[in-house]
Amino acid sequence: MRLKEQLNRAIADAYAKAGIEATPISVNEAGKPEFGDYQYNGAMALAKQLKQAPREIAERIVASLDSPLIAKAEIAGPGFINLHLSDVALSAAAQEARSDERLGVALKHEPIVAVVDYSGPNMAKEMHVGHLRSTIIGDALANMLEFLGDEVIRQNHIGDWGTQFGMLIAYLEELGEAQTDSLRDLEAFYRAAKQRFDEDSAFADKAREYVVKIQSGDARCLALWRRVINISLGHCEEVYEKLGVSLTREDVRAESFYNEHLPEIVQTLKTQGVATESEGAQCVFFGEDEAPLIVQKADGGYLYATTDLAALWYRANVLHAKRISYVVDARQSQHFKQVFATARKAGLVGEDVLLEHIAFGTMTDKNGKPFKTREGGTVKLIDLLNEAIVRAKEAIKKSGEYDEAEIETIAKTIGIGAVKYADLSMRRDMNYVFDWEKMLSFEGNTALYMQYAYARIRSILRKYGKAPEGEIIVTDALEHRLLVQLLRFEDTLLEAAQKAMPSYITSYLYELATLFMKFYEHNPILKEGVDEKVRQSRLQLADLSAKTIKLGLGLLGIETVERL
RNA sequence: GCACUCGUAGCUCAGCUGGAUAGAGCACCCGCCUUCUAAGCGGGCGGUCUCAGGUUCGAAUCCUGACGGGUGUACCA
The missing domain is CATH 1.10.730.10 (Isoleucyl-tRNA Synthetase; Domain 1)
Structure with missing residues (x-):
């Protein structure tokens, strides 16, 4: 039931009836039970304008107030109007809600296509605890919008394109292509490949050469690359499954997906004069003090920003999204600000498309430093989830008698629930220190x-x-x-x-x-x-x-x- | 340097479209299992809402500045 909307309408009607020509403010939930259920504080603000005592104005409003929802409206203090809701009206609504699958929540009248971009793991590494926030906040947002009636398109913008992959496939080739088992521990595999890369310049050269080969469509390199991506994605799916996140393989729209569109994006920006050349690179400038957004490197290569622009174009023009939400760490605020501004300037997305960066704070270690993948101190997400389930199991055993199957189900439910809730219950813009307890x-x-x-x-x-x-x-x-x-x-x-x-x-x-x-x-x-x-x-x-x-x-x- | 963000009880956090004595959890102290699950309920302790100005009838909430933490800032993603 849209309580506020109904109460606000009642107040607006009362204004009209009382001949008060002003736009009413919104009712608020009452701070304390003694003050009723909702309070209306608009009378005080009108005193000056109407040249009348606030309590008198409140009386005029109350006298004209007529809604079956409101059982009693009392004036208190300097001119607060305390609204007590009618049990009869509420009871009726509650009964209706109870017999409705949607619990009385209305579907949107004008649903839109909403793209939610979240999770976006890097395929070269395993997901660590730092990936938790994007994944679960994004999933919650997608679920909420979907429930309210929007056509939600989940987009898992996985990182499958870039220099590390040359290194990984060169190493995989060296081990022998049948050795895909060694990819089971992706972290270890990455470290080993990195070590080869750092120690052996011939290997490093080959890795760089393979990057070019993947990008130019070399069949054998692509096959190796696909193998790495597939196994890596499998790791993610294991996490999603355990975490109870709704993302599937259908939702994957990888960086590489946009690769073929990058040249035309840059071309468009150039033609429109949005991007200009500076020190050999194609840049979009915003202001004196602000670093530009680089869309093409001096060597002709494309960047993260270029891919994001292509993705934005795709989402607005192919998927027809009217709301595009990026659930990404707050550290990328400037990046998104620039990408959104560029996309608008170049007309890659229409004016009627809402672009938003759903920024969230960084999860840090005890020293206030963000978790880094290569520093060894990282906690793998899958390990956190497994530990949560183990601890839940111990807690269950203390408190009751369950059979084996029940222990498994309950431990997973409350263990995973605890992890997700700990994160979701905090305002997303807060940084926080990762803490097992x-x-x-x-x-x-x-x-x-x-x-x-x-x-x-x-x-x-x-x-x-x-x-x-x-x-x-x-x-x-x-x-x-x-x-x-x-x-x-x-x-x-x-x-x-x-x-x-x-x-x-x-x-x-x-x-x-x-x-x-x-x-x-x-x-x-x-x-x-x-x-x-x-x-x-x-x-x-x-x-x-x-x-x-x-x-x-x-x-x-x-x-x-x-x-x- | 510039920009963004955060600063509320011992700890972790709500509250911030301005409203009446600032709320939880944890920790600490006390009380409640012979009737619906005590992973619970009741009570107590604990706050100059970082500081200083400003706007306002009214500021934890809005504005400005300072201080402190975090982050970003030209070819990584």
Whole structure:
């Protein structure tokens, strides 16, 4: 239910009715339960304009306020309007939501094609913990947009093109082409190849020559290259599978895919005068103090920026995207700013296409330094995930009796859930220090808290065994708050999707689960002595809570289990 | 040098389309399992929201500056 939209409309109507000629501001969620559910703070700002006391203005607004959603509007302090929502209206909406697969969340009226570019691992190395953020934030964003009705095209812009591949295939050839087993540990393979490259100049020359050969389409080199890419992609898919990320091979649109378009991109930029030559390279300039965007090197080679421009053109003109979101580390802000500006200037994307860099902070080590692949201190992503599952297993064994299969499922669900939640629950623009304990914690505000709340509810519903029915009757303030929180789901989701902020969802879910836990402690459901109508009502509140938690976590890519 | 970003409780973080006594988790102290899962609930402790100005009826939130951390800054991706 779009609560804010409805309340804002009610306020706008009240303005019109009261003859107030001004654009109302938006209602806010109330800071404290005593202040109602929502508050409207627009009266104070009007005082000067209307030359009237703010409380009097508030009274005029309240007198004209007429909405079935609002049970009571009170004026407080200097002119706050505290809105108390109607339990009758909310109950009806909640019942509707409960019987709807989408929990009452409307599909967009005008869906668009939205491209989400995320994960983008380098094929020369294994994924490490630094790749976690792009992968799971991007996946969450894609899921949210898709759920809201957009046609989402996931794009995994893998790094499969560049100088390292000459080195890798030269080394693979040297080992003997049958030796693909040695690629199983890609990190070790990379290190060994690098060592050969650094120590033997003849080998280095061959590696460089192979780069050219791949790019010019030499069949044998291409075959070797494809072998490396395939195995490397297999590693990634293993991680995606374990992580529960929705990316598939269909979503891969590698750097090499754009290779053939690069010359025409540069040509276009040159023809339009967007790119000019400087020190032999083709550059796009922005300002005195700003380094240019180089689109073609002095030696004729193309760069990262060129590929991104080609990708942008492709996404806007072939895929017809109207929103293109790059989920990439904040360190590349300037790069994207320049690439977007260049694409616009050259008309590679239309004015009506939203280009956004969904920047996220860097994951660092304890010294505040970003993880580096070649420094040995890197944690492989697959190792983190496996460790999470092991620790989850230990925690499970302490707390209950499960059979073997159940242990596997539950450990994976809560272990992976913990890792993803630890990351998603923080604002994405924050840097943070990688910490095993934090990633693998099961206490407090973690995925497990929500998963536990979910399992508790499912247990009650299982025990009851039938579908609850009848009205939802609010018997106390706690139930009212739970009900309001449940109906705030759509507003939260809309904002999270619009701003690409998965942490809005985690905050929401934590609050919801907290309210449910309190409700659970204080308001018995199946116990003796509970009035039958109240029981039916509470069962429904519990049911919708479970469904909302499951859906919300699901959009974040976090699973639930029926029993914990 | 220039640009971007962050600076909130001992630690990790919410809150930042300006609003009423600034919220969680962890840690620490106390209480609650003979009835729906104690991975939980209740209570306590803990803050000059980095600092200084400004805008405003009202600033953790907006603007300017300083300080501190991180990052980027011409042919890597």
